[in-house]
Amino acid sequence: MLSRRFLLSALAIAASLTASAAAVAAEKVTIMVGGYEKQIYLPAKLTERLGYFKDEGLDVELLNQPAGVDAELQMLAGAVDGVVGFYDHCVDLQTKGKFVQSIVQFSQAPGEVILVSTKHPQLKSMADMKGKTVGVTGLGSSTNFLTLALAARANVPVGDFTTLPVGAGTTFIAAMQQDKIQAGMTTEPTISRMVKTGEAKVLVDMRTVEKTKAALGGTYPAASLYMDAAWINSHKETAQKLANAFVKTMKYINTHTGAEIADKMPPEFYVGDKEGYIKALDDGKAMFTPDGVMPAGGPETVLAVLSGFSKNMKGKTVDLSKTYTSEFVKRAK
Structure with missing residues (x-):
């Protein structure tokens, strides 16, 4: 008869081999997030935290x-497999001969605002930005795209004001405190932090679909998981697994409160104000799609917005059907 010690040892070895096999079987995917502490990109970290x-x-x-x-x-350099960032890059890149697709659409509104420093009460609309410096996360970033678009809609030409890359969070706040920028585009939790201290107020709000339509003329699909089309075609099973995971997260966001979601996030994301973080989530989580599907008419709005100021668009034809695919999220549902 086998001894109890022998049986336990055999079970331990079997469990170890099973764990090792699972570890080997796990597919490695590297995704770069354009600031994973930003609430607009919350699905990335939340999916990880939910397992x-x-x-x-x-x-x-x-x-x-x-x-x-x-x-x-x-x-594009092949250093990562995909990006959690704004869908508008997929449109912009096609004008440069690069085919990139959104495979999961996280949001149907940018979740961004233009904040204006309370040191400059004369700045009451985008039309007042002539001669001013407006902060963006980076030149060529979606915040830069949107800032230029809002200025163009207010009849302020690109050369009449300056956009300065200042990042987000503490670097954005410092730039405004030091008056390096008089206004700037940013997201939560930076918005709440600056409004709470009275250092800034919201000038243009794009945190809901309705306010985005008022600001940009239509639904503006923003945060997404996008990947090189060639990678997607050669890794369809992996792309499907990613879509499965993210669609579950979108459903989770849609069916849970800001407090329940916040409890799943790393405490450092609250930046010392969990209550403010939760309020921002409750106020803004309607920007997220419930199922990862591209909103109808959204790509057309993005193309129209970019065409209003981008030199890259001049004389170019963009095939919007090649900038996103809903095949994976629809299968995940």
């Missing part, structure tokens, strides 16, 4: 990059 990547047999490494444009460059 949905592991549930799909994926070993996903999330890398942090403050500006989406830099994350995009890392993907």
Whole structure:
């Protein structure tokens, strides 16, 4: 008869071999996030924290990059497999001969605002930005795209004001405190931090679909998971697993309160104000899609917005059907 010690030893070895096999089987995917502490990109970290990547047999490494444009460059260089960033990069890149697709659409509104320093009460609209310096996360970033678009809609030409890359969070706040920028585009939790201290107020709000339509003329799909089209075509099973994980997260966001979601996030994301973080989530989580599907008419709005100021668009034809795919998220549902 086998001894109890022998049986326990055999079970331990079997468990170890099973764990090792699972570890080997897990597919490694590297995704760069354009600032994963930003609430607009919350689905990336939340999916990791909920264990949905592991549930799909994926070993996903999330890398942090403050500006989406830099994350995009890392993907094009082959340093990462995908980017959590704004969909508008997929449209912009096609004009440069690069085919990139959003495979999961996280949001249907940018979740961004133009903040204006309370030191400059004369700045009451985008039309007042002539001669001013407006902060963006990076040149060529989506915050830069949107800032130029809002100025163009207010009849302020690109050369009449300056956009300055200042990042987000503490670097954005410092730039405004030091008057290096008089206004700037940023997201939560930076918005709440500056409004709470009275150092800034919201000038243009794009945190809801309704306010985005008022500011930009239509629904503006923003945060997404986008990847090189060639990578997607050669890794369809992995792309499907990523979509499965993220669609579960979108459903989670849609069915849970800001407090419940916040409890899943790293405490440092609250920046010392969990109550403010929760309020910002409750006020803004309607910007997220419930299922990862591209909103109808959204790509057309993005193309129209970019065409209003971008030199890259002049004389170019963009095939919007090649800038996103809903095949994976629809299968995940």
